[in-house]
Amino acid sequence: MKRLAGRTAVFxxxxxxxxxxxxxxxxxxxxxxxxxxxEAAYAGTDLPFASESVYFLLTDRFxxxxxxxxxxxxxxxxxxxxxxxxxxxxxxxxNIGYLGGDFKGxxxxxxxxxxxxxxxxxxxxxxxxxxxxFTGGLRPGEGIFTDRGKTGYHGYWGVNFFEEDExxxxxxxxFEDLTRTLDVExxxxxxxxxxxxxxxxxxxxxxxxxxxxxxxxxxxALIADHENLHPTELDPDNPLHAFYSTxxxxxELSDMxxxxxxxxDYFVDAYxxxxxxxxxxxxxxxxxxxxxxxxxxxxxxxxxxxxxxxMFAEAYSYSADEIAxxxxxxxxxxxxxxxxxxxxxxxxxxxxxxxxxxxxxxxxESGVYQNPYELLTFYDNHxxxxxxxxxxxxxxxxxxxxxxxxxxxxxxxxxxxFRAGTDQHGGNRDYFGDENIELAKSHRVHRELTKIANARxxxxxLQRGLQANLEFTENSAAxxxxxxxxTVHQTALVVLNKSGDAKDIPVTRWLSTGxxxxxxxxxxxxxxxxxxxxxVPVPAHGVRVLLLDAAVNSVQxxxxxxxxxxxxxxxx
Numbered sequence: 307m308k309r310l311a312g313r314t315a316v317f318x319x320x321x322x323x324x325x326x327x328x329x330x331x332x333x334x335x336x337x338x339x340x341x342x343x344x345e346a347a348y349a350g351t352d353l354p355f356a357s358e359s360v361y362f363l364l365t366d367r368f369x370x371x372x373x374x375x376x377x378x379x380x381x382x383x384x385x386x387x388x389x390x391x392x393x394x395x396x397x398x399x400x401n402i403g404y405l406g407g408d409f410k411g412x413x414x415x416x417x418x419x420x421x422x423x424x425x426x427x428x429x430x431x432x433x434x435x436x437x438x439x440f441t442g443g444l445r446p447g448e449g450i451f452t453d454r455g456k457t458g459y460h461g462y463w464g465v466n467f468f469e470e471d472e473x474x475x476x477x478x479x480x481f482e483d484l485t486r487t488l489d490v491e492x493x494x495x496x497x498x499x500x501x502x503x504x505x506x507x508x509x510x511x512x513x514x515x516x517x518x519x520x521x522x523x524x525x526x527a528l529i530a531d532h533e534n535l536h537p538t539e540l541d542p543d544n545p546l547h548a549f550y551s552t553x554x555x556x557x558e559l560s561d562m563x564x565x566x567x568x569x570x571d572y573f574v575d576a577y578x579x580x581x582x583x584x585x586x587x588x589x590x591x592x593x594x595x596x597x598x599x600x601x602x603x604x605x606x607x608x609x610x611x612x613x614x615x616x617m618f619a620e621a622y623s624y625s626a627d628e629i630a631x632x633x634x635x636x637x638x639x640x641x642x643x644x645x646x647x648x649x650x651x652x653x654x655x656x657x658x659x660x661x662x663x664x665x666x667x668x669x670x671e672s673g674v675y676q677n678p679y680e681l682l683t684f685y686d687n688h689x690x691x692x693x694x695x696x697x698x699x700x701x702x703x704x705x706x707x708x709x710x711x712x713x714x715x716x717x718x719x720x721x722x723x724f725r726a727g728t729d730q731h732g733g734n735r736d737y738f739g740d741e742n743i744e745l746a747k748s749h750r751v752h753r754e755l756t757k758i759a760n761a762r763x764x765x766x767x768l769q770r771g772l773q774a775n776l777e778f779t780e781n782s783a784a785x786x787x788x789x790x791x792x793t794v795h796q797t798a799l800v801v802l803n804k805s806g807d808a809k810d811i812p813v814t815r816w817l818s819t820g821x822x823x824x825x826x827x828x829x830x831x832x833x834x835x836x837x838x839x840x841x842v843p844v845p846a847h848g849v850r851v852l853l854l855d856a857a858v859n860s861v862q863x864x865x866x867x868x869x870x871x872x873x874x875x876x877x878x
Contacts, residue, residue, distance in 0.1 A: 346857060347792070348867050349770050349790070357770065358425045360425075360427070360497065362715050363429060364735055365407050365412065365429050365430050366404055367735050367737050371410030385515075387403055387439060388405075389405065394731050398733045400732055400734075402455055402731075404457055405737045406737075413487045422760075423761075424716070428497035429498065431461030433471060433576075435458025436458055436518050439456060440507045442509065442510030451556060458471070464505050464506065465506055466523075466526065467521075467576035469526075481580065498589070501592070502591075504555075508558060509535055511534050514533065520532070529546075529572075531546040548563070551563045562596070564597055570600065578608065588615070592622070593640070594621050618640065619632055619640050620643055621642045621645070639676065642681060644667070644681040648684055648686070650667045651664075651693070655706070656695040660781070661781065662779065662780075668773070670775075676875065677874065681712045682713050683711075683714055688735055695723070705758055709762065709787070720751075765796065766796055767789045771797075772867055772871060780805075781805035783800075799854075800850075801849065802844070805846060809844055813841075815862065816860045818833070822854045
């Protein structure tokens with residue numbers, strides 16, 4: 307192998323000839339490749355949603371597009387909902403009140419999100435939340451679940467699931483307007499965060515507060531009321547109590563009774579309304595806190611009206627065996643966020659662990675998940691500390707996220723390493739705003755993210771292809787992604803380098819001959835040899851993606867793909 311010098315990183319395959327090494331002459335024109343035989347059809351998944359890449363934002367914390375919906379006087383002096391700063395010892399200041407982000411702020415900056423290469427925006431729940439700060443529970447810093455003084459800025463404390471929260475909407479910019487704007491003007495989908503297992507905090511208040519622990523129907527009528535009672539004190543024979551579970555679960559939330567058919571009917575009707583207004587997919591919150599048969603029934607009801615509707619869930623567990631069950635058809639075929647992968651990414655890109663640690667969480671052949679290629683992959687979110695990484699770590703994480711198996715999700719602000727290492731009460735959910743968006747446009751992390759995200763956006767192999775691993779070491783990784791059917795043939799060779807030095811990384815196995823092109827620069831590389839190999843120059847903290855738009859012709863790779871294809875999906 308030999309590397310050609312030059313800034314543009316052209317590289318060539320060398321043939322070993324009698325008398326030494328020499329560059330191959332220009333190859334003759336390649337014959338047109340016909341449709342592959344049936345046994346040469348390869349895909350990690352053919353799920354359309356697998357082509358998406360997701361930008362996740364807390365609507366209230368993104369951009370304040372309309373000052374008129376801030377309701378700064380809401381709740382009064384003691385229970386005000388706007389701008390409630392807190393400062394815990396040893397942490398940066400945070401805020402547990404509304405800060406103004408709204409649908410207009412998203413719509414106004416949708417081009418910014420789309421230009422990075424994202425195709426979907428996942429937003430937090432949009433439904434009406436209480437109009438006061440919560441007075442019960444524990445204060446931040448006093449325990450694990452600390453809701454005293456908080457407001458419903460995050461959206462997860464729903465009281466009327468048919469009604470939009472007043473802090474989010476503007477004249478001419480309701481949810482339906484947002485989904486239409488993002489679709490028509492930017493080609494992006496909206497993913498709606500849905501909650502079925504709980505409403506707002508419901509008890510431990512010194513005195514019962516308006517809306518807390520209450521549920522209203524489409525017409526605004528009260529249909530459930532916790533009445534500031536502990537779950538064990540609820541009366542199942544009281545119609546206003548019947549919605550709720552009589553067992554305490556997370557914090558002081560009003561937990562729903564999954565065995566009450568009225569509960570299922572209510573949430574199906576509510577979320578069908580938002581689906582009809584343009585929600586392209588659902589992210590299900592706290593799925594573990596209701597039984598699997600509830601979710602199977604919920605998914606079936608939604609798909610009666612919208613066949614093949616895509617749903618994924620937060621099953622907050624680092625056990626693949628535990629979270630995988632939600633992906634099985636008998637449990638609703640609900641895909642999940644890849645928490646085991648998140649933990650590994652945090653170690654590899656935040657703590658400097660070797661790339662080889664990623665191998666154990668890919669589950670390409672384990673049969674645990676219904677299909678591992680349909681997992682939502684991420685490295686942090688709003689419910690955990692942001693990844694504790696420097697700029698290099700964020701760049702490396704994105705290079706992995708947008709090339710390896712799964713559907714990538716990036717938490718807002720990560721395009722500039724925003725509030726790295728901070729938790730919920732130390733800045734994880736800080737307001738982003740116009741200033742940071744302007745900063746991002748010249749930021750190194752944003753620039754590198756944009757390159758690799760747009761490369762994935764243009765490559766079906768990176769989106770849906772089988773992953774065949776070559777080599778995972780301390781600081782480098784190499785693998786193929788292959789998608790092939792009767793009309794499309796594409797192989798992506800991915801080579802990653804998270805070291806601080808540029809490297810020539812050898813690729814000596816399973817290399818198909820033909821004309822490869824760089825997914826970012828478009829440069830072409832010809833591979834033609836009886837024993838092909840490459841020395842791929844990869845910059846420090848860089849990635850190279852080479853694409854071959856032709857059928858696989860490496861016999862050894864075909865053998866490996868045939869083996870992987872049989873293991874790509876769980877056998878029921």
